[in-house]
Amino acid sequence: MxxxxxxxxxxxxxxxxxxxxxxxGTMKDVYFSPDKSYVVAFFKQxxxxxxxxxxxxxxxSYKDKIFNQPGGEYWQDLYCWPDKIxxxxxxxxxxxxxxxxxxxxxxxxxxxxxxxxxxxxxxxxWFSSAKNQNTFLAPEERGDWFKYFQICIRISRxxxxxxxxxxxxxxxxxxxxxxxxTTGRASIIDIDGLVVPGKYPPDVLGTxxxxxxxxxxxxxxxxxxxxxxxxxxxxxxxxxxxMVYMYLLYRHPLRGGKVYDLDSRKDEELSMGSxxxxxxxxxxTINRVKLKELQPSQLPQSDPEKIPYTVCGPYxxxxxxxxxxxxxxxxxxxxxxxxxxxxxxxxxxxxxPCSNPSCWHKWFVFDxxxxxxxxxxxxxxxxxxxxxxxxxxxxxxxxxxxDYRLMVYNNQYLYPWHxxxxxxxxxxxxxxxxxxxxxxxxxxxxxxxxxxxxxGMEDNTEKKAIPIGQAVELTEGRQILLxxxxxxxxxxxxLVQG
Amino acid sequence: MRGEPIxxxxxxxxxxxxxxxxDPYALETVxxxxxxxxxxxxxxxxLTSLEQVQVPAIAQPAAGGTHLGEALEYxxxxxGEEVKKGDREQKGDWMPxxxxxxxxxxxxGQLFTQIxxxxxxxxxxxxxxxxxxxxxxxxxxxxxxxxxxxxDTTDGPTFRKFFAWVTVxxxxxxxxxxxxxxEPPLPPxxxxxxxxx
Numbered sequence: 001m002x003x004x005x006x007x008x009x010x011x012x013x014x015x016x017x018x019x020x021x022x023x024x025g026t027m028k029d030v031y032f033s034p035d036k037s038y039v040v041a042f043f044k045q046x047x048x049x050x051x052x053x054x055x056x057x058x059x060x061s062y063k064d065k066i067f068n069q070p071g072g073e074y075w076q077d078l079y080c081w082p083d084k085i086x087x088x089x090x091x092x093x094x095x096x097x098x099x100x101x102x103x104x105x106x107x108x109x110x111x112x113x114x115x116x117x118x119x120x121x122x123x124x125x126w127f128s129s130a131k132n133q134n135t136f137l138a139p140e141e142r143g144d145w146f147k148y149f150q151i152c153i154r155i156s157r158x159x160x161x162x163x164x165x166x167x168x169x170x171x172x173x174x175x176x177x178x179x180x181x182t183t184g185r186a187s188i189i190d191i192d193g194l195v196v197p198g199k200y201p202p203d204v205l206g207t208x209x210x211x212x213x214x215x216x217x218x219x220x221x222x223x224x225x226x227x228x229x230x231x232x233x234x235x236x237x238x239x240x241x242x243m244v245y246m247y248l249l250y251r252h253p254l255r256g257g258k259v260y261d262l263d264s265r266k267d268e269e270l271s272m273g274s275x276x277x278x279x280x281x282x283x284x285t286i287n288r289v290k291l292k293e294l295q296p297s298q299l300p301q302s303d304p305e306k307i308p309y310t311v312c313g314p315y316x317x318x319x320x321x322x323x324x325x326x327x328x329x330x331x332x333x334x335x336x337x338x339x340x341x342x343x344x345x346x347x348x349x350x351x352x353p354c355s356n357p358s359c360w361h362k363w364f365v366f367d368x369x370x371x372x373x374x375x376x377x378x379x380x381x382x383x384x385x386x387x388x389x390x391x392x393x394x395x396x397x398x399x400x401x402x403d404y405r406l407m408v409y410n411n412q413y414l415y416p417w418h419x420x421x422x423x424x425x426x427x428x429x430x431x432x433x434x435x436x437x438x439x440x441x442x443x444x445x446x447x448x449x450x451x452x453x454x455x456g457m458e459d460n461t462e463k464k465a466i467p468i469g470q471a472v473e474l475t476e477g478r479q480i481l482l483x484x485x486x487x488x489x490x491x492x493x494x495l496v497q498g
Numbered sequence: 499m500r501g502e503p504i505x506x507x508x509x510x511x512x513x514x515x516x517x518x519x520x521d522p523y524a525l526e527t528v529x530x531x532x533x534x535x536x537x538x539x540x541x542x543x544x545l546t547s548l549e550q551v552q553v554p555a556i557a558q559p560a561a562g563g564t565h566l567g568e569a570l571e572y573x574x575x576x577x578g579e580e581v582k583k584g585d586r587e588q589k590g591d592w593m594p595x596x597x598x599x600x601x602x603x604x605x606x607g608q609l610f611t612q613i614x615x616x617x618x619x620x621x622x623x624x625x626x627x628x629x630x631x632x633x634x635x636x637x638x639x640x641x642x643x644x645x646x647x648x649x650d651t652t653d654g655p656t657f658r659k660f661f662a663w664v665t666v667x668x669x670x671x672x673x674x675x676x677x678x679x680x681e682p683p684l685p686p687x688x689x690x691x692x693x694x695x
Contacts, residue, residue: 024666115519125522132522135549259589263621267584293588 004034009084010056015040015095025190027203032098040086041192042093052092054200055085058192059094065165074427078158080178080189094192102185103178107138124174127181128246130301143181144362145248145376146351150184152244153344157426158188159240160337163233168195170231172239173207174246195231202231208272209252212238213329216273234331241323244340248312250301253278253324256287278324280304311375313350313365315343345425349406349418355379366407372498381498386440386447386474391490392421399490406491408447408474414438414482419454422487440474447474447495456484502653503630504556507599510657511553517665518548525549527592528668531576535569537562537605545580566600566638567609574613574620593623597664598642600627602635614641626667628660 002020009015017031017040024030028041047055059082066075075081077100084095099121108118115136122141126132133142155177162169169176169188176190195202205211205219212235221228229235245253256279260270271277277287289304300306310317319335327334350366356379364374366387373380386408391399406418413436417423423433437453448471451457457466460479466472472480480491511532518524530551532543542554577594584590604610617625625643629636639646647663649656 115525116516117520120520123522125526129522129526131526136522136525257589259584259586262584262586262590264584264590264593265623267589290588 005088007086007088009086009095011084013084015084015086027193028094036098038083038095038097040093040095042088042091044091046090047092050200051203052085054194054196055082055092055094055192058082058194059085062165062167062194066161071427075158075161077185078154078161078187079191080187081191096189099178099187099189100185102180102183103187105141106182107140109136110138113138122178122180124177124179124243124247127179128174128243128250130250130298131295133250133301134299135297141182142360143184144360146348146363147181147184148247149344149348149351151179151181151186152247153341153348154184154186155179155188155243156240156337156341156344158186159236160341161427162188162194163236163337166196168197168202168231168233168236169193169239170195170202170236171204171206171210172236172243173210174243175207177243179247197232204231206231206235206239208268209246210239210242211235211272212331213273213276214331216269216276219269219273229331234334237334237336238323238328238331240337240340241320241335244316244344245309245320245324248316249304249307249309251279251289251298251304253280253309253320254287255279255289257290257293258287276328278320278328280309281325307375311365311367313347314368315346315350319343341426342424346404349404352381352385352407353409355381366405370496372496383498384447385496385498387494387496388474388491389494390418391492392487393490402489408440410440410442412440414440414449419482419489420485420487421489441471448472449474449480454482456488457482458484460490503657504558506653506657508553508556510661513658514661514665515548515551515553517662518668521665524668529591531580533569533573533576535565535572537565537568539565539569539572541572541576545576563605564600564603565606565609566598566604567606567611567613569598570613570617570642571609574616577620577622593621595668596622596625598625598627598639599630601631601633602627602629602637602639604638610638617642624667626664 002018004016005019006014006016016034018034020031021029022032028043030039030041032039063081066072067081080096080099082094082096086093086095103122105118105120105122107113108120109115126137159169159172169191170193171190177186177188179186193203194200205215212229214229215231215235218227218229242253254272254276256277258271258277259267260275261267277284279287279289281287289302291303294302309320312320319340322333322335347365351363352366352372354362354364354374354377356374356377359374359377359379361374361376364376366372367375371380372385388406388408390402390404390406392402393399402421415425415436416433417425419437438449438451441448441450450471451466451468453468455468458464458481459466459472460481461477466480474493474495476493476495478493480493482489482491515530518528525548528548529545530543530548531541531545532554533539533541534556542556543551573596581594582591624645626645626647627639627643629639629646629648634648636646649660
């Protein structure tokens with residue numbers, strides 16, 4: 001039995017840890033507290049004054065800036081943020097909360113967990129690779145496609161908040177983000193490497209697969225060369241776009257068939273660096289995935305011909321085009337984390353449950369066609385599919401489109417952020433705003449919207465009020481005013497015959 | 499090596515394979531091959547993807563002598579046969595990592611010297627020599643690589659720590675890269691293993 005060591009943190013509070021390494025990374029060795037409620041991570045190498053100053057800010061003012069604000073408790077779930085600093089035997093350490101229970105495998109792998117991963121951390125890599133998904137993970141661990149959207153929303157939101165505080169994570173990757181596809185939760189870990197431009201330089205370049213092309217392309221330059229590119233907010237944005245692509249499509253957006261050099265190391269450097277090219281680039285096809293190079297276990301997800309990135313819907317297509325084509329080599333114009341969050345949220349409103357019970361994805365994004373079908377299992381939608389186009393008023397009496405659509409399915413809820421353009425579904429929602437205001441139901445062969453909590457709801461087509469507890473039928477072209485308040489929206493119904 | 503050390507190696511290898519299988523990155527990429535040698539080299543595990551690896555029995559050496567030169571020649575031949583080389587059309591496999599466990603002696607000194615240039619040409623991503631035992635001859639190892647570690651004892655715990663270190667080295671591909679220029683360093687060997695140089 002290993003010894004328990006009791007020390008005092010720099011803030012004067014007592015800290016204890018069991019003297020047995022439970023995990024080890026590039027930079028740190030990690031130990032459990034006796035009750036396992038927190039971990040102590042000691043840096044392997046001596047930290048200089050600047051690094052120490054950074055850690056003091058991370059556990060102090062940066063933490064306060066994010067957590068000690070109204071609604072700050074929202075972020076507890078999205079980050080594993082270090083609390084305190086300790087020093088022991090000349091080594092500097094950090095105290096971090098232990099990861100939440102749902103970030104450890106409950107079932108693990110197939111066949112009664114033949115890999116023995118039950119109880120291990122749900123590192124993102126398990127879920128972002130087709131082979132791992134198809135061959136190893138227990139079905140109970142895999143979640144459905146909707147959950148991966150929730151995961152991406154939470155990651156984008158957490159990155160957006162860091163960036164808003166002027167901080168760059170510098171090493172975003174599936175290793176440093178825990179995800180739980182059974183609940184759709186995600187948490188950013190390894191926050192101690194935060195980069196503040198001009199103040200705290202990065203310790204790491206990032207993790208392969210996620211390092212921005214300009215960082216790899218300038219690796220050979222000296223660290224103090226002004227042309228050398230290092231991790232910063234713009235490189236975080238690249239990592240975020242790669243991560244969203246990988247969690248939704250289970251393949252890497254830049255790993256295609258093009259061979260740039262016969263030396264595999266140089267080939268890697270070119271294909272992830274100066275020559276990086278999106279595998280689904282619409283006009284430059286040289287880096288297309290070669291089907292014969294794929295293993296059967298990687299199919300169908302790894303074949304972009306079968307599952308192109310456009311299955312993620314129009315909002316994300318636009319962002320993938322911007323991040324993986326336009327700004328791949330132009331960091332200044334990369335989509336921000338906030339843009340990813342918004343596009344993901346709007347896409348969630350375009351999702352439909354697949355009617356095929358054995359479809360693994362279980363959800364798909366409406367493809368804007370008159371014959372909707374699941375792009376994964378090819379099951380066609382049968383029946384009438386209502387969709388709601390949302391408009392809002394910037395000038396009394398006239399409504400303009402919000403480029404925002406809501407797909408309807410049975411028992412789907414209508415929320416305050418659908419009803420009012422000034423409300424966004426993010427951490428700022430009040431408890432009341434998190435509650436639905438109405439719901440959709442397919443009843444006696446009719447699609448109905450039932451008003452639960454909206455006071456000013458009106459049927460604009462028939463010019464009559466829809467009181468609380470009453471329903472309105474969704475028919476082609478019907479206009480429903482959802483709210484008369486400032487920012488209130490008008491819904492125009494479209495029906496698709498599947 | 500005879501008796502208990504051989505058994506300890508087998509347990510160490512099994513532990514390493516189990517640990518590698520818990521790494522999602524390794525599961526996607528890692529393939530293993532095992533070759534034993536005394537007077538003759540023998541491939542006891544052809545290059546196999548991690549999920550299919552079953553650690554084979556390691557036979558007690560029947561013949562004396564450690565033909566390190568012959569073993570290296572055989573490794574190079576197998577690398578040529580089994581590791582997919584890239585061409586302009588198709589990506590090749592990653593460069594293999596070569597771990598050699600031995601006492602450093604080469605009973606076939608002449609062949610060993612002859613084979614060195616071929617080893618260099620085989621493009622190993624890294625060569626790591628682990629010298630085992632107490633009558634060490636590091637001279638040959640130094641000709642192969644500067645990455646040499648030394649295990650004093652050949653008991654179970656020492657091998658377990660060594661293979662845990664090998665596991666980390668194999669998984670290094672998906673670790674964060676340090677911001678200093680150059681290739682990422684190997685993790686420091688565990689305390690029981692002494693670096694020779």
